[in-house]
Amino acid sequence: MSKLLDIRNLRVYYYTRYGVVKAVDGVSLEMEKGENLGVAGESGSGKSTLALSILRLIREPGKIVSGKILFNGEDLLKKSEEEMRKIRGARISMIFQDPTSSLNPVYTIGDQIGEAISLHQFNVEGGLLDWFLAKFKRSYVREVEDKVKEALSLVGVSDPSKRMKEYPHQFSGGMRQRAMIAMAISCRPDLLIADEPTTNLDVTIQAQILDLMNHLQEEFDVSIMLISHNLGVLSEFCHKIAIMYAGNLLELSDTETLFEDPKHPYTEALLQSIPRFGFKGKRLSTIPGKPPSLINPPLGCKFHPRCKYRIDGVCNKIPPPLIELDSGIKVACHRYLEECQ
Amino acid sequence: MKITSPTASTLKKLKENKAALFGFAIVLFFITLVIFADIIAPYDPNEVFRARQPPSSKHWFGTDTRGRDVFSLVVYGARTTFYVGACCCLIEFVISFIIGGVSGYIGGWLDEALMRIADIFLALPSFIMVILAVSMFKARSLSIIILVMALIDWPYMTRVIRSQVLQMKNAPFVEAARAMGASTPRILFRHILPNIILPVIVLSTIHFAGYVLWEASLSFLGLGDPNSISYGAIILSGKNTLQTCPWISFFPGIFLFLLLLGFQLFGDGLRDIFEIRV
């Protein structure tokens, strides 16, 4: 069984006037079909760049420098723009952090979801003839409308026939995110990438959206790549979690083990520094220092200046390779290299 | 690790914008004329030689109907022009900052009243107003012309400053200053002004060109200061002899054109570089 997603040694750099920003610096990841992967990291870790790279949405001054992105065995980086357009929205979908800016304010929700459906399910290329079809051929219009209504009710929007005629500004934040999900799911993709989908939402609405995504995933067998800086959100339904830092993958582990027995010092330190509800009284431990520059990153392991386990002479000189432990957990840390030896 | 300051990245952008560089070069050229007029000009501009001489090695731009060396006139004319432009811009800025700042920051009925008054000025054709106002004076001096122009033109800059102040008013660092008890003048001068100065400078550059053109037009219409050397006046003096002595009007005309072009290009370039939506 070929893997759903197999990223090999991906490098994505941004060539800015200040220098070369190594946003993604040699990341290898895998995702099986039916599995949910969480990608955790702070701002600057490269997780959003990673997501955009999969869909080949990186624009100047960014460039995918090297690596492979295999989707069901095919290398996406070798495909033409034409082929990518058939994949985007149909086989791989993406939803973003801020639904407000991802939705066009001058078109109704129904129009926007309908567009996605038209493009992919009916192979409407978007030319003039097809525009006519979309506007005037009654049977076609009705079919699209039905599918839009179906999509909206799937995501829990009540009264879909009325609401599809509304504009984005008439929807609340949570509703807009539901509309985005409807658009993304409408063509039953194999892979859904969600980049911080609930970060801008209130906690109670976030719970609703996560619940919805869980439900949709079960029903349509979509694999979800969820990107977030909130480890709690990721542990909701991710089977595996990848920890990214300054463009590198530090740890890839199943969710339970990640929290009970984190391998990488960064993961460990991070988990200890997050306030947890119900644990009043315990002083939070802190990670000294601050996230590194991506233009002039530290030599060797990028986390070493802040790491309490660092081995001088090793960690500050040699970048640790990603090794697989017996348990199947992958970690990039010299401590484990030594153990392996 | 070097963090590039905003200034350094701005200079880099300036270097890449060819039009702005060209405009800047012209502006520098004129500034040189202004500063070094005494050295550059071969003769005193009021000194009289043989009249209506065509350009020659002695008189590079020839002489005018009165016998003055046109080249020296043009060089010294730059001084007058800059003086007028700079004074007008300065007065305009002071008035605009006070009115626009107070109006924008305090708001309320005062803001409404001031903006309605500004609207009245804006509705009337400004240059016609300037002509009317200036022609009411019997004795005309440069100072009167400067004052009239700045006082009629204030609404434009005032509006810009007011809108900038409105934006800044709610910026978190301004709120922080208010929360710590800063007085309104302190907020306006210490917090708001330094942060709105960029669009103001850009607009001033373009206004400068406008004032120069107005002054030259006034002089050309005969409404200028008779005692000052103005490009408009020189062009006027050559009007009747355009066929026989074209150089009298031509050279000041070219210089005027260059000056305006330079400031416009530079101002536009600055606007692009700082990405100012004004």
Added chain:
Amino acid sequence: MVCKMSGESLFEIRNVKKYFPIKGGIIPKAVEWVHAVDGVTFDIRRGETFGLVGESGCGKTTTGRLIIGLEKPDEGKIVFKEPNGRTYVINEISGRDRKYIASKIGVVFQDPHLSLNPRMRIKSIVREPLDIHGHMHTSKSEKDELVLKMLENVGLDASYANRYPYELSGGEKQRVAIARALIANPEFILADEPVSSIDVSIRSQILNLMKDLISQFKLTCLFISHDLSVIEYISDRIGVMYLGKIVELAPVEAFKDALHPYSITLISAVPVPGKRSKKRIILKGAVPSAINPPPGCRFHTRCPFATPKCKKEEPKLIEVEKDHLIACHLYEQ
């Protein structure tokens, strides 16, 4: 039933209301009003850290701004009480009194990138409260020394003094904001979502710093956040707001056993690292509009335990246990 407050209070907030107009029509006239804060009453006790928590639109930020005088309430009173008994009504004072109160209050805002004047050096930013409040007996060099000491207090060495904000990271800027808030020796700090815009790995640094400084300088603090875990970590007492009203007020120890249905929902909605899809209460629908709040109890439209009484009558904030107040019909004796 009037709620009994114990302990000496620094701020007394009484039935404060703030409505924001929505203008419409050709002649701009207020057509509708947003009930941002709709009758809020509580005390902030001297020396405590009071956490105000709620989701977007609940009015917590507006409440904070009303308390320190950045906005004027439409109804109600906010009283600042000094230990010697003198009181100041925040929404009525002006002039010298206003300035005096400003010297007693420090503010830390949410976005560190926007709360520092980009054209001022760090040392000028931190020194400004000293400049404003006279401190006639302090010379310039003494002021500068105070600035350096305060920077040290927040973990920034002297080299930061001459830098500009653009040279600092988010966490460092927030430290500067904290230094600025503390330098004039205030008694009260308003912290409005101070760590929400900070990277996760730095958050604990800033939280611990604030905790230490609050105890070191014996400050009273109103800490506003939507993040329940952060609020629990730093607060002594917690107030939960929903649609412009306080629905529950409890000491932090009692909070994990919160009683109000909304508080319980909030708590259950917090994702816990390591637990997959734990059981939780999912609310129906979105927060109702603050322009036309629902009649009766505002939460009744989404409350899983709503009774017919809840739709008609608004519950009052009553004390059910020691120091634990709640506004819910289910708990009325």
